[in-house]
Amino acid sequence: MSSLKAMPADTIQHKKSSGGAHHFLELPGELRNQIYDFALYEPDGLHYQYQLHDESFKLYRSSCKREDVAKHTEANQLKYVCRQLYAETAGYGLGLNSLKFTRISLLHPSAAQQFLAFVEACSASQLHQIRQVDLDTHINVLKTKKGPTNIDVKWTLECGGPILDVIRFCWAHPKATVNIRSFEGAPLENESIRPVVADGIKSLVQWRYLMGCVILGTYRGANLSRLLPDPSLLQICERRIKSQHTEVSLDLLNAPNIKFRLRGEFDEEEFRGKWLDGSGWWSTLPYQVEGGIDATVEEVRGWYQNGI
Numbered sequence: 001m002s003s004l005k006a007m008p009a010d011t012i013q014h015k016k017s018s019g020g021a022h023h024f025l026e027l028p029g030e031l032r033n034q035i036y037d038f039a040l041y042e043p044d045g046l047h048y049q050y051q052l053h054d055e056s057f058k059l060y061r062s063s064c065k066r067e068d069v070a071k072h073t074e075a076n077q078l079k080y081v082c083r084q085l086y087a088e089t090a091g092y093g094l095g096l097n098s099l100k101f102t103r104i105s106l107l108h109p110s111a112a113q114q115f116l117a118f119v120e121a122c123s124a125s126q127l128h129q130i131r132q133v134d135l136d137t138h139i140n141v142l143k144t145k146k147g148p149t150n151i152d153v154k155w156t157l158e159c160g161g162p163i164l165d166v167i168r169f170c171w172a173h174p175k176a177t178v179n180i181r182s183f184e185g186a187p188l189e190n191e192s193i194r195p196v197v198a199d200g201i202k203s204l205v206q207w208r209y210l211m212g213c214v215i216l217g218t219y220r221g222a223n224l225s226r227l228l229p230d231p232s233l234l235q236i237c238e239r240r241i242k243s244q245h246t247e248v249s250l251d252l253l254n255a256p257n258i259k260f261r262l263r264g265e266f267d268e269e270e271f272r273g274k275w276l277d278g279s280g281w282w283s284t285l286p287y288q289v290e291g292g293i294d295a296t297v298e299e300v301r302g303w304y305q306n307g308i
Contacts, residue, residue: 042097045098101135102136178259179259205270209296
C-alpha cells in the first residue's frame with residue numbers, strides 16, 4: 001500500500017495476465033475495496049459543474065469555470081479502464097467524499113436544484129452511498145426593478161420548492177448529511193423580507209444572528225424567547241415562522257441531518273464589537289439576552305461549528 005500513496009487514481013497500472021485477466025482484478029475483493037478507498041478519496045470533495053441539458057452529471061476534483069469543463073479532470077478515471085472496474089467503482093466515491101454543488105452564476109439553477117437533478121440521475125444504490133452534500137451559493141443578491149433581492153435568504157426562509165425536496169431526501173437517506181450555506185449577504189434593503197428586518201440592524205453580524213434565530217424557529221421549533229427577549233421583535237419573527245408552519249408541518253422540516261451553515265470562521269472579537277453597535281430596539285437587546293453577551297457568543301459559536 002505504501003507504493004500506491006504516490007500514485008493518483010488515474011495512473012494505477014493494470015497489467016494483463018496471459019489469460020487476459022487483470023492482475024489487479026485477481027486480488028481479493030476486500031483488498032480491492034481498500035485500494036478504492038484510498039485511490040478514490042478526494043480531499044476537496046467531488047464538485048459538480050452545472051451544464052445546460054446535462055445528462056452525464058460528471059463530478060470533478062475541483063470547481064472550474066464553465067468554459068474550462070472540457071479540459072477539466074473528472075474524478076475517478078478507474079471506471080474507464082475496463083467494464084469490471086466500471087462496475088466496481090462507478091459511484092464508489094459518493095460514499096467517500098463530500099458532494100459539492102455551487103451556484104456561481106445568476107443564470108444557473110440554485111445549488112439545491114442542481115443537487116435534485118443529480119439525485120434524479122442516480123440509481124437507488126448510488127443514493128444509498130451518499131454521506132455528505134454541501135449546497136453553496138456565491139451569488140447572493142439579484143437586482144430587480146424593485147431593488148436588490150437576496151435570493152438565498154428567500155430560498156432558505158420560505159419553506160417551499162427545492163428546500164422541501166432536499167429535506168425529503170434527508171428523511172429518505174438518514175445516513176447522508178446536507179449542509180446548506182444560503183442565508184448570507186447584506187439584504188438590509190430587501191423589501192420582501194423587511195418584516196423580519198426591523199429597524200436597528202447596522203451590521204452583518206446582527207443580521208446573521210437574527211436569521212439564525214428565524215432558522216431555529218422555522219426548522220427546529222426552538223423557543224426564541226431566550227434569544228430574542230424583545231417582545232416586538234419576538235412577535236415579528238414568530239409571526240413569520242407561524243406562517244411557514246401553516247403550509248408545512250414542523251415534523252417534516254425538522255430533519256436532523258440537514259444543517260444550515262454560516263460562512264467562514266467565527267470571529268469572536270468582531271462579533272462582540274458589532275453586537276453592541278446598534279440603534280433602536282437593538283440598542284437594548286444585547287443587554288436583555290439571558291446570560292449576556294457571553295451566552296450569545298457561545299450560542300453563535302455553536303452555529304458556526306455545528307450548524308443550525
